[in-house]
Amino acid sequence: SYELTQPPSVSVSPGQTARITCSGDALPKQYASWYQQKPGQAPVLVIYKDSERPSGIPERFSGSSSGTIVTLTISGVQAEDEADYYCQSADSSGSSPYVFGTGTKVTVL
Amino acid sequence: EVQLVQSGAEVKKPGESLKISCKGSGYRFSSYWIGWVRQRPGKGLEWMGIIYVGDSDTRYSPSFQGQVTFSADKSISTAYLQWSSLKASDTAMYYCARHNCSGGNCYFHSWGQGTLVTVSS
Numbered sequence: 001s002y003e004l005t006q007p008p009s010v011s012v013s014p015g016q017t018a019r020i021t022c023s024g025d026a027l028p029k030q031y032a033s034w035y036q037q038k039p040g041q042a043p044v045l046v047i048y049k050d051s052e053r054p055s056g057i058p059e060r061f062s063g064s065s066s067g068t069i070v071t072l073t074i075s076g077v078q079a080e081d082e083a084d085y086y087c088q089s090a091d092s093s094g095s096s097p098y099v100f101g102t103g104t105k106v107t108v109l
Numbered sequence: 110e111v112q113l114v115q116s117g118a119e120v121k122k123p124g125e126s127l128k129i130s131c132k133g134s135g136y137r138f139s140s141y142w143i144g145w146v147r148q149r150p151g152k153g154l155e156w157m158g159i160i161y162v163g164d165s166d167t168r169y170s171p172s173f174q175g176q177v178t179f180s181a182d183k184s185i186s187t188a189y190l191q192w193s194s195l196k197a198s199d200t201a202m203y204y205c206a207r208h209n210c211s212g213g214n215c216y217f218h219s220w221g222q223g224t225l226v227t228v229s230s
Contacts, residue, residue, distance in 0.1 A: 031214035042220040049214040086154050097168050103153040
């Protein structure tokens with residue numbers, strides 16, 4: 001089955017930049033989305049179509065894509081950005097319509 | 110404002126059946142797909158599948174095909190996730206979400222608050 005791989009954890013100091021990667025073989029052909037999930041809460045969409053930001057999401061959240069890797073960047077990290085982050089994309093083979101990445105815990109030091 | 114409100118927490122025994130719901134408001138419910146996502150305790154998100162409310166067309170993840178059933182009643186703007194025989198391994202938080210597609214990209218735009226399902230003897 002198709003898999004999207006993320007680092008388990010990323011640590012960053014307030015005001016610095018956090019980068020979270022997501023790798024998958026189909027990413028050159030498929031767009032990715034990113035979700036933020038804080039403890040005890042439902043996920044929230046923060047990026048779609050690799051780099052588009054929904055209304056209401058702060059500008060410090062941005063996305064990019066290069067080959068088999070997509071990246072979520074949080075610039076000027078704030079304490080409130082501490083959360084789990086998941087990428088999501090489609091499997092181009094069609095065996096599984098969509099999958100989530102393994103998830104990354106962002107810790108603000 | 111788009112809102113998805115899910116039914117309350119459930120505690121069931123193995124082998125029992127269950128149907129949980131997701132009621133939408135603030136948009137034309139029948140014109141969108143609704144997706145379901147599982148999150149086991151302390152674990153990541155799992156994409157279960159989607160249902161088009163307008164005609165009940167469904168797409169299941171291979172991992173969930175045959176294990177659960179999606180349905181929808183567009184007259185009351187409600188989607189459902191059901192099990193015919195629960196197992197302890199079904200213990201999880203279940204989220205519904207509105208599935209948006211734009212320019213070749215599909216994603217979950219708005220989420221329900223989640224329904225906690227606990228299966229224990």
